[in-house]
Amino acid sequence: MxxxxxxxxxxxxxxxxxxxxxxxxxxxxxxxxxxxxxxxITLASRLMASVDEELTLGVLGVGRLAGTLLRVSKGWLLLSAGGSEWVVPLSAVASVGGASARSVPEVAWSPITRLGLGSALRRLSEAAEPCMVHLVDGSVHEARVSRVGADFAELSVAAGRVELVAFAALAAVRSRR
CATH class of the missing domain: 1.20.5 (Single alpha-helices involved in coiled-coils or other helix-helix interfaces)
Known part of the structure; x- marks a missing residue:
């Protein structure tokens, strides 16, 4: 060489x-x-990619919920489970099973999905339907959502009694639709 x-x-x-x-x-x-x-990547963006999928949620104060994810919005989600609809604040979601591996960034969300938890509770208030209100401490109240403030909901419970519940204490609201 x-x-x-x-x-x-x-x-x-x-x-x-x-x-x-x-x-x-x-x-x-x-x-x-x-x-x-x-x-x-946020939990909400992963959940947004999982809309219409079967999920299992671990919810503080409620336990496990299995159902179809119907909607994700700013700070909350709507789950159809066992013949009921569950409005669940994202702050109460401890775990999610079955979520998509993808995510949808918030800039790609519809303007309607930017409505907060108060909007979902106002819809329940306008419908005047009885709900089961679950709190993160595990307590449950059968009530109607009467009015909704900036960070709390006013509940009409038994015998005309009114109770205020802070959004931070709310785990889930189950309607019987």
């Missing part, structure tokens, strides 16, 4: 080593970027 062939062989070897180092560095950078980007 001549000196120029040996030189080209050494240079080829160095080039292959450089390419291998670049590929390893690039793979590590891509993995780091993927982790960073996944850190921006």
């Amino acid at each position: 001549s000196w120029d062939e040996e030189l080209f062989a050494v240079l080829d070897d160095l080039e292959q080593q450089a390419e291998a180092l670049y590929a390893a560095e690039r793979d590590a950078e891509l993995a780091d970027r993927a982790r960073a980007e996944y850190g921006a």
